[in-house]
Structures are given as C-alpha cells and as structure tokens.
Amino acid sequence: MLSCHIKNVRNGYPFLIEVVKVSEHEADFDPDFLKHIFPRINWPAFLQGAQSLGCREGLPEEASESMLEDEGFLKRFHHALLEVFLEEGSLVCPETGRKFPVTKGIPNMLLNEDEC
C-alpha cells in the first residue's frame, strides 16, 4: 500500500508506518506513469516510507527530474512505489499519534465522530 500511504494525510504528514507484514506483488513497469507521478511525490516522505518497509536500498538521498532518464533509478523507484505493499500494520499520524490500522492491505481511515 506504499503508493497510497504517501497520499494519506490528515493533520500532519507524512504518516509513520508500523510494519507487521509486508508483501510484494509484481506490477507492470510503466515509465510514463512514473514520470507523470514523480513531481507529486514528496521525496523525503517517500524515503521515510520506503525505509520503514525495508525497500529503501538503492534509492538516493535526493532525487531530481533529470534522474528520471536513468533506467536503473526508474526500476528501483517503480519497485518501491508500486510493488511493495504494507499488508498488516498501522499508519501513525506524526502529530497526534493517532493510529490507523491496516488489515489485508486496506488502511482503515474511519474516524470517530468527535474527530472530524
């Protein structure tokens, strides 16, 4: 669920990830999509997420548009973004410490009535 957790934000970003189980699935490699999505990714947050899912290897500290021409980088980026999923665990809001449990790859973002 890596591509998703990057997007999930509520009073504070990025989510910290508590990992119980991680799974990997093959996904079609599509350089066009990666180039398209890249500008919208907050790289430090992405790295942090990748770190906690244990797939940070080979991802550089900083990334720029020009690196998108590099096939090797694209492959690694693709793997971390689309092929590694958080199966069980939770997303933790860095500001309030609120935990959103993740089961079967689906984060539960339901709030209590007093939280919205």
Next chain:
Amino acid sequence: MGKGERPEHMAPPDIFYNEDEARKYTTNSRMIAIQSTLTERALELLALPQDGQPRLLLDLGCGSGLSGEALSEAGQMWVGLDISAAMLDVANEREVEGDLVLGDLGHGLPLRPGSFDGAISISAVQWLCNADRTGHDPRKRMKRFFETLYMSLRRGARAVLQIYPENPKQAEMLVAAAMKVGFSGGLVVDYPHSTRAKKYFLVLMVGTSIAVPTAKGLDGSEPEDEEEAAAAGGAEHVQVAGRDRNKRRRTGSGKGDGKGRDWVLRKKEQMRKKGYEIAPDSKYTARKRKRIV
C-alpha cells in the same frame, strides 16, 4: 432490494453493504453491467487528455471495485475509497489493481492536496444526504466532503459524480454544496425524458470554467442498444409517487374504517342535541351490515 425501496432508507452504508450485499456485486451480471456502463460514461464526462498516459484517479465509494475495473481497463491508475469493509474485502478477493482505503466520505478525504488527476464516483454521493447517526449533519458532511475533494484534485481536474438523488431538492443541495467550496460545473442529466434511463451526473471542475458537457438523449431518445437499456432500467431508480400510493393503501386496508361504536354513539348524541330525529341506540348500533350476495 424491492422496487421503489432506496437502500439509503434501509440502513447506514457501512451496515447495508454487508457480505450478502457485497456478494451480489460480484455475481449479479446486471449489476456489473450497470456499474461498468455508468463508469464508462463517467470517464467520458471526465474528458481526460487522450495521450495514452496513465493518470491517477480517485474512485469514491469504489465498493467491490467494479467501477475501478473499468478504470483499469481504460489504462488508468486509481485509489478507491469506501465505507464498507465487506465490499472492500470482495474487492481484495477480486484482486483489483487499485489501492483501497476504508473511509467515510462525510469525514473528508484523507488525501494529500493536489495529487489526483480526476475523481469519479458511481452511485455513492447521495448517501451523504442521510443522517445515519446522531451528530450527523448532512450539510456539514457534504461541505467537508467537497472541501477535501477540491483540495485533493489538481488544477484543471474534473470530478464526475454519478448520483441517485431522491428528489430534485437533494440534487440542488449537492450542487449548491459543491459550488460553495469553489467548484465550477453543474448537473448533467442523461435521458431527462425517460423515467428509467434518467441518470444524474454531477460534473465538477477545479479552477477552469469550460462549458458543462451536454447530456445524452436530450431529444427524448431512449438508450439505443439493448445492453445499455438493460443497464439503464436499474431497479435502483425510484418512483416516489408509486411508493407513497402503496403506503396509503396498506394503512387504509389495515384497520377498516377506523371509527368504532363509541364514535357512532358520540355522533348520534351530537345530532340529537342539535334537534335531529335519530334512531335509538341498540345492540345493533354501529354493527356492520350483512353482506347481501
């Protein structure tokens, strides 16, 4: 679901869409056909640039991922949000390609601002008009939903929300709520002259103001091919007038005329006081007449 009964009246969405209801969405081919035609039409209204690049879309109320499958077929990436865990489980089993999130639209969308190229929603947003729990205020929930939707979309992106409004007022309320947070656009009604095929699409745009796309079947034509017609004749469409009539009939026949002996005696007394000549009360007073065959 019987004819003329709205699921919104039966239970809150997280409870109504239980395992049984979710199962229907995988086995019932009619439901699948309806969902995918609606999604295709929504995609058409979304008018994404045709450059073959996959876009990141949002599917609100994705359910078991039927609409998402149509998106995948069109070569788009998507993230689905739904309130029903059972439906999402089914989506997981079907191994849909999009990412799934369990959440309530009325709580706002837990998404990063400006990250999506578009949003679609098939038959989901009308649920916002309901107050299922104490403390639910439909207006507030709508406002919160549209605000966060507006934020999560990029400039120039569109959101196409297919809805089943219960009455014109509901549709107006939804449009007004969307306009208030800054969306431009409006309601597109396909086949407005047909009761069964009529479909409402709320087409919302961020930042740009292009004319609202034209609806299908404005000239009074019906959906042409059979499949579309079958899809359009969804039982989900409501005829409120019919339902009310049934209700009246039911209550009417339940308790007879509803005026008992006491009422007759009281009336007779009243009339006597007014000076009319009234038959004396007896054990036969207010009895039913024998049926003469």
